[in-house]
Amino acid sequence: MQNAMEIPIARRLKNAARYREVIGVLARYGFASFVAKSGFGPLRKANVDWLYSRDGTVDLSEAPFEVRLRKAFEELGPTFIKIGQILSTRRDLIPDSLADEFAKLQADCPKIPFDRVRAALDEQLRGRTDELFQWIDPEPLAAASMAQVHSAVWKDGTEVVVKLLRPDAPDQIEADMDAIAFVARLTEERLAKSGFSPTEIVGEFREELRRETNLTIEARSTDRMRRSFADDPGISFPHVYWEATTPGLLTIERVKGKLLARTPYESIPLETRRKIIGNGARAVFRQTLELGFFHADPHPGNIFVHDDGRITFIDCGMVGRIGADARQRIA
Numbered sequence: 086m087q088n089a090m091e092i093p094i095a096r097r098l099k100n101a102a103r104y105r106e107v108i109g110v111l112a113r114y115g116f117a118s119f120v121a122k123s124g125f126g127p128l129r130k131a132n133v134d135w136l137y138s139r140d141g142t143v144d145l146s147e148a149p150f151e152v153r154l155r156k157a158f159e160e161l162g163p164t165f166i167k168i169g170q171i172l173s174t175r176r177d178l179i180p181d182s183l184a185d186e187f188a189k190l191q192a193d194c195p196k197i198p199f200d201r202v203r204a205a206l207d208e209q210l211r212g213r214t215d216e217l218f219q220w221i222d223p224e225p226l227a228a229a230s231m232a233q234v235h236s237a238v239w240k241d242g243t244e245v246v247v248k249l250l251r252p253d254a255p256d257q258i259e260a261d262m263d264a265i266a267f268v269a270r271l272t273e274e275r276l277a278k279s280g281f282s283p284t285e286i287v288g289e290f291r292e293e294l295r296r297e298t299n300l301t302i303e304a305r306s307t308d309r310m311r312r313s314f315a316d317d318p319g320i321s322f323p324h325v326y327w328e329a330t331t332p333g334l335l336t337i338e339r340v341k342g343k344l345l346a347r348t349p350y351e352s353i354p355l356e357t358r359r360k361i362i363g364n365g366a367r368a369v370f371r372q373t374l375e376l377g378f379f380h381a382d383p384h385p386g387n388i389f390v391h392d393d394g395r396i397t398f399i400d401c402g403m404v405g406r407i408g409a410d411a412r413q414r415i416a
Contacts, residue, residue: 103260107161114157115150151186158187159195163231163254164261166190167294174384188346188385197233197251199223205252209334216240217329221247227344229386231297231402236339244339245326248300255298262291297402300335306378306401307337313376319364321397340397342389353390360394368396373407374416381405 148156158165172179173187206214206221214221219238227234232248239245269283296302304325311322329336350358365388372379380387382403389397407415 103257104264107261107264110157110160114153114160116153116157149182151183154183155186155189158190162257162261163251164258164265164294166229167231167297170382170384170386196225196228197249201252202233202235202249205249206247206334209249209331210329218247227386229400231294232300232335237336239326239336245336246339247329248335248337250298250300250333258294258298262287262294266291293403299332300402301330301332303400303402304330304335304337306404309378310380310398310401313378314368314371317367317371319360319395320368321395322401323397323399337399340389340399342391342395342397344386345388345390346385348390357390357392357394361390361396364394364396368398374412377407377409377412379405379407 155169158169169187169190173184173190176184179187202223202225203214203221210217217240219240219242221237222235225233225235226246231254232250234246234248237245237247266284266287269287304327307322308325311324314320314322323337323340326336326338353361369379369383380398380401380403382400383398387398387400389399391397
């Protein structure tokens, strides 16, 4: 873990600008008391327009705390969106009302304009975009915390999707993690008797985010999962198109089905729900007890369900490993 003196001067100056931005956003969404208690008060921008959206047109003064925090996380970008996504699955740590609001981050993040998408595709594919794809939909299928997904048609006419890393994500994540690491160091001594280390948790989170910003790692994980479940008709992972996959770009087959995050549970027939639960449980047990390699981010925004109860996992950017001894103890 780098301390403040080990971080290059240019990066520290850039981080200071990011600190001001974070504090300005939090203050604007009504978290002035947090800013005052954080120790970052001197960095707060002057003349903040309190409780107004970024464009100043939406008055948030009547919005619930949960809505304001979710909107602040959205505006703060990939790192904070990812934190919100993880917290949305931890109802043991946060109230249900906040978990429900953070769940909206799973499939509803700010979109990247298509002109930037096209420029980034050309850069990743070294000008071969038109050679490899017949068509790319300008309207995104999904805008996630780290990347944006567009439907496309492969050169042979097959329907695929392209997942493009947000162009500014790696640099912004590093700046955000430096800020979060600083806060963790401030709280380390205070929480020393709580049984966990904030700096160690932040270090692990930083490393996982670095892995997520290299889409070839996700591609290899997806391929491995697909092969491992090739004999199971109820569980699947998409095929990877390696010719159009780079550290900043992943191309996979298009999954036909309903994204679980956008599907009201009551709209699914009871018998189909039972099959979905059975397939999901089998997937978890096989990954953790047999393979020792598991999807570590299986929130509803990363699972497609099908009318016959089959499930398809996407976004294998976060995976975990369990050694043989640990698997035996779990069993």
